[in-house]
Amino acid sequence: MADPGWLLIGPRGSRRILGLQQALHERGLPAAEELHYERLLEAPELAADAIARRPRALVKIESTGEAPQLHTALIERGWRALGQPGPRPRALGHGELAYQHYWYAGFRALLQALPREANYLNPPDDILRMSDKHDCQQWLQAQGVAIPPLLGDVDGYAQLRELGSGQVFIKARYGSSGAGVLAYRRDRRGREVLYGSAELADHERDDRDQPRIYNSLRPRRYTDPRQIAQAVDAVAAQGAYAERWIAKPRAPDGAGHYDIRAIALDGRARHRLARISRTPLTNLHLGNRRGALADWLDTQTAGLLEDATERAAAAFPRSRMIGFDLILRDGRSWILEANAFGDLLLSLPWQGHSTYQDQAALSARALAEPAHA
Known part of the structure; x- marks a missing residue:
């Protein structure tokens, strides 16, 4: 053919x-x-x-x-x-x-x-669902996929404080590559800290007379309550939601914590790598390290990774290539995000093949027929 x-x-x-x-x-x-x-x-x-x-x-x-x-x-x-x-x-x-x-x-x-x-390869409807992070997480949850508990929409800092949780992630509903992701902590004494790649520009004002916010390649740490409120308000103005902060496991070398990016191709787990960071944000473009999971995971944990990835992929049966971010810890898994464009893993082969070589290797029959009717 x-x-x-x-x-x-x-x-x-x-x-x-x-x-x-x-x-x-x-x-x-x-x-x-x-x-x-x-x-x-x-x-x-x-x-x-x-x-x-x-x-x-x-x-x-x-x-x-x-x-x-x-x-x-x-x-x-x-x-x-x-x-x-x-x-x-x-x-x-x-x-x-x-x-x-x-x-x-x-x-x-x-x-x-x-x-x-x-x-x-991935139909438009699925791409749109995966591009709306909150809708996507709700969809995964409805399909029985384990995700961090959702805490609802966040329209600003005041509502964040009303959640009553001392450790949460605030995520831009329509962000990508870590843009607009904020990790918030508040201790028993009321002291706050906010981590993220968001950089406030106090000297520049937006349409609401608030500081403009920029996506930075250098992770930021804020402890000033005024700046924390401004950063949360800026992200929330574009649509945001909160989820419970799930602690990431420590890397075997002790130099930070990690989560995992895994690629599902035709519903099967293929590429996977650890993203290691000393901050709560693990995106590789922020200067974080990569780890070779094949050297870290025992057979049982590797099986858990593949099972979690494939269960999540089954929630999108018409999509043939999806990137998933997930946490594995204590025999459990949580899917953090589904990404319809998660295959940009440059110079990161798996079993000798890049993500694009995997896609190019699809058979003529697979190319000619949709994965599912």
Whole structure:
């Protein structure tokens, strides 16, 4: 059977697209056709045309990340899709965290304009669910997947204090790559500390006359209650929720704690690595270390990892590639997040293959048929 090929939908120049194109080239397969979001914003019908020309092609929808102008365009589109509530979104500084709820509305409008019937690697509906972290966690919980207990929406610092919990994670509902994730602690004496990659800019003010907030590559630690309140309020203004803080296990070398990123391909656990940090945030782009789980986990714990990953993947039976962040500890597992774009693990092979080589190696039959009817 002839290889039906690929159609990649994503930003122009995306590292993700380049990674899969390189993997296809290494296997001697034809290059994937590319359809860039920048063109789709102007002419949504291009997607239906491309899919109609190659109805058997495997269609992979990529992240909108790494494209600031696209991010800005989606914010504008989302603001309009929501009926233009409030003033028109202003121009954002590099790395500024703002209007994520507008971004999501714009991304949703873009994906909902795609054809419903296509041979998607991950279908648009699943991608949208995984891009709304709170909705996704509620969905996983409803499917019987173990997650950290959810504590509800957070509309600001005052509501956070009303939760009555001394250790919580506040998460931006529509964030990515750790953006807008805050770890909050309050001891019995009322002393507070907040960790996150969010950097407050006191000299810059937003539409609400509050300090602007930026996503920093250097983890921050705040102990001033005023700054803690400002950071929580800035994240909550874009949509946020709280969940119980589950303690991460200590790395075998004692140099920090870790969680795990695992990739499920066609429902089976494949790539997995430890993300090790001395702070509560473990994202690798924040300068944290990676660990080789094959050297750490005994057979029983490795089986628990695979079982937890595959149970979570089963909650999205139409999606063929999902990244999961999870904690394993004391014979238990908790899924922290499902990520439809979780395969950007550069220079991190598993059993000799990158995530993109795994996808390029899918058989012609698997490419030609959806994973599930």
